[in-house]
Amino acid sequence: MFRTKRMAAAAALVTIGGLTLAGCSGSQEEAAETLDPNEEVTLTFAFWGNDVRADLYDKAFAAFNEEYPNITIQSSFLDFPAFWEKRQTEAAGGGLPDVMQFDYSYLRQYSENGLLLDLKPFLGGLIDDEPLSDDILAIGEVADGTYGIPTSTNAWGLYTNPVLLEKAGVEDFAGGSWDDYNAWMGDISEGAAAAGEEFFGGTDWTGRIQNFEIQQRANGEDLFTEEGEPNFTEDDLRAFWEQGAELRDSDAIIRAQQLEEVYPLSGFDSALTASELTWDNFGAGYLGNLGEGYPELGLAAPPVTVEGAQDLYLKPSMLHSIAASTDHPEAAATLVDFLVNSPESGEIFGTNRGLPASTTALEAADLDALSQQIADYEESISDRLGDAPPVPIVGYGTLEEKFRQLGQELGYGTVTVDEAVDQFFSEMDVVLNQ
Template identity: 70%
Template sequence: MFSKKRSLAAVALATGAALALAGCAGGGADPEATYDPDEKVTLDLAFWGNDVRAGLYNEAIAAFNEEYPNIKVNATFLGFPEFWEKRQTEAAGGGLPDVMQFDYSYLRQYSENNLLLDLDPYLGGIIDTEPLSDQILQIGVVGDTTYGIATSTNAWGLFTNPVLLETAGVDEFAGGTWDEYADWMTEVTEASGGKFWGGGDFTGRIQNFELQLRSEGSYLFSEDGEPGFDEERLTEFWESGAELRDGVVVPQQRVEEVLPKGAFDSALAASELTWDNFGAGYLAGLGEGYTELGLLAPPITKEGAKDLYLKPSMLHAISAKTEHPEAAATLVNFLVNSPESGAIFGTNRGLPASETALEGAELDPLSEQVRAHEAAIADRLGDAPPVPIVGYGTLEEKFRVLGTELNFGTKTVDEAVSEFFNEMDIVLNG
């Protein structure tokens, strides 16, 4: 999927002029604008997902029509790669759907090509902002303009496997620094008798590097695409995992053997740092005998730092060329904020970002755990970083690949750093 997503992004970059022409914005919105309930309009709604999600959207549209009977909604869905392939074609031809489920990684590309509607005139009016925190609202901002509204959020967390910890006779990680986390993993690995490991190599994930940079008052990439680190800082990060790669974390060869599953949901690792919405997939992968997971705050680089942030599982955006911006904004407001939407979708789109939608949702125990986790880390939540630069996905994948090679021992840290900076130069300046 990665290579296809990247190739689609490349096509969009190559046809940037066509996208810009296709995306000339529609008429400006009136800040006092409201939808006229007597106006009969038809909106196209597009989302990615499967038959289960399609059924939920159908329910949501039916509930929406009880309140807005004159807005007909034609909904279509595709798998994730096919969804974006179709959007690229539509963008080049000038025909994006009125309302779209939107992925964070594409928000900058589409907004900078004038393909998405400026939502600021509708905020606090048609789109209710009271149930949405400032941190949530900032997620959809590119430059100084709001182009998307998050439907749901997730945050970085530390999952643990209570069954493996009981087997090893080791207590849950008590929290603390990255060094303390490394010591805890070492204890688990040694206590397991070679059956499993304390965790994976956290230096292979760019998000863990980002957390440390944010703790230091820096960032991965600025709004203008400038990196917030140099070769020396990346070298320090990757070298911090050298001792762990010498027998403490899951060996890369064992990781490769269980693909497409991961080490954590194959019960090879007692912990995993990742986004907190991965829990349901982990439990499904672990299978019988696993009914719960631990979910903790990630290790700390600097006390009091705002190193964590909320990331959208997905957003809703509106085409700049929609003929019915007020009706489209009304639909977005319903899908994001209404208790009915919350009750229908539950956590299918992630933990609802809107307080009113969240109140309507019936949360399963794991979802309640995620909700409690995000509340527990509230004092570490800072502003989300700028919307990902075009090409971020390529760099994230390169970082991961180099991390696996470090774990295999096929590259030195110096070689990996040099290769990453060469790739970064091509992506940022090519």
């Protein structure tokens, strides 16, 4: 599923920039390689989720304590927005939890402010790196340090609705170019209308920054450099949005007004579109929202921009990170290793946190039909998987939302492509210079 080590997951952004952050020392002591088994330690652990996930963590901590009875875990959880609001308050006061679930969008922000412990000294020791490929470990790297260990992965994919395809009399997407995908969506909308049904082939895919990203990656460029500078031009973005001009005027896709009416659901999990380009870990949510009449989904690779390009990559559904202010780095690293790598963790969590990134956890996980489908999908795109892009810039969530909003306005016809490009670059200038 992953390259071996020997071969070379819409989050709101809580801005910490501008705060004077406590606990941001300029240096960090070398981490010890061993854990004192006799030391009585209490660790705080924070995660976002619900009662179901909380019960799973309780079971994981119980299993952990069978092996490490001297380490007590005090855990707490909130929903995603509240989780990051609390972390912002704690960051300002120097009181982050010892160990945290962490989101990719915030990794650069917190690590560059000196709030996270560099885990590199623990790799190969207290944190076993053998079950984690180099590609996976690289996801948690910022500059020369490792500040998060992915628990799970997802990749960009194309979900399809077999029930709607059958009604439209159209086969699943067989692959091809973006023009091929547009034509396929048109066939679905035409077939639905002929059958007296009201659904469409898909949405305007130029409204998602991830589709712009994979097209840029197909041409050898990430959206941003390692230094956080833009790696694309106004002409690049203009050309991308202009690809959707004909599509937006066609009957192949759902209208922007209809999407607004079903928000926060998408057209796909409202059974109004037969396809959706998105992260592959969205499948369970789609099935839940679609209900009993839609027992399964199709999952295929996105359209191809350049044949043979490694445009796709594995993204973490979440990571585990340790606060730089922790008094117990060895115990915290031991807990991270257990939650990421242990067979007990894989068996307990299954795919609750996404498809396990560790091979030992994945082998122990009991995959349901959809989870196995996602695992098979990620295996099928191995030739298209390249190195993960640099960790998102501070403010990436704001830019992702601005991109979505401008895509929506292009759908309404309230802005031109040139105006959308100007607005996006103005917003990006603000974000990068705040």
